[in-house]
Amino acid sequence: MKHMRNEVVYRIDQNDFLIFFNAEWNLFAEENDSFHLIGENIWKRSIWDFIHDRGTRHLHATLLHKVRSDRTILRLPFRCDSPALRRFMEMDILPMGEGRVEYRCRMIKIEEREPVPMLAGDATGGESLLRMCSWCKKVDVGDNSWFEIEDAIKILGLFFKGTTPGISHTMCEECAGGLEDK
Ligand SMILES: [Zn+2]
Numbered sequence: 396m397k398h399m400r401n402e403v404v405y406r407i408d409q410n411d412f413l414i415f416f417n418a419e420w421n422l423f424a425e426e427n428d429s430f431h432l433i434g435e436n437i438w439k440r441s442i443w444d445f446i447h448d449r450g451t452r453h454l455h456a457t458l459l460h461k462v463r464s465d466r467t468i469l470r471l472p473f474r475c476d477s478p479a480l481r482r483f484m485e486m487d488i489l490p491m492g493e494g495r496v497e498y499r500c501r502m503i504k505i506e507e508r509e510p511v512p513m514l515a516g517d518a519t520g521g522e523s524l525l526r527m528c529s530w531c532k533k534v535d536v537g538d539n540s541w542f543e544i545e546d547a548i549k550i551l552g553l554f555f556k557g558t559t560p561g562i563s564h565t566m567c568e569e570c571a572g573g574l575e576d577k
Pocket residue numbers: 528529530531532533566567568569570571
């Protein structure tokens with residue numbers, strides 16, 4: 396695959412079931428020999444069937460909640476590598492009303508690399524936990540610097556790795572301070 400011409404678009408309903416894929420989605424699945432991911436094969440499947448590691452699930456659930464409740468559009472960089480290509484991509488997550496959400500993914504840049512076995516490296520064991528505030532959902536990027544989840548994902552490059560560290564729930568200083576004031 397040389398490049399992706401159009402955006403890959405898919406949508407979920409209010410219960411997180413996949414309800415729409417554009418033609419580019421199917422092209423992308425075919426070019427990656429992922430025929431099991433062609434739209435007609437996964438229509439009405441839950442997106443959670445396709446996100447396995449707990450940290451990544453948690454991040455996506457928090458992002459989805461934010462998009463739905465704040466009716467805001469989030470833009471996030473991520474990687475979608477194949478054994479021979481590094482694909483730098485960007486994802487928009489848009490609220491569509493009635494709890495439906497649209498994902499739009501576009502290619503930013505592609506680099507060829509020596510083919511490597513997928514899923515090698517990025518071991519999860521022993522990594523430090525990501526700290527998320529239970530109240531405001533901000534994430535500590537280190538040294539007690541708390542950022543909105545979408546900014547923390549960019550700063551830490553969380554979606555550039557195969558897996559996400561586990562998440563520990565805590566309270567950021569700002570929220571802790573707010574409670575003390577009351
Ligand atoms: Zn907080």
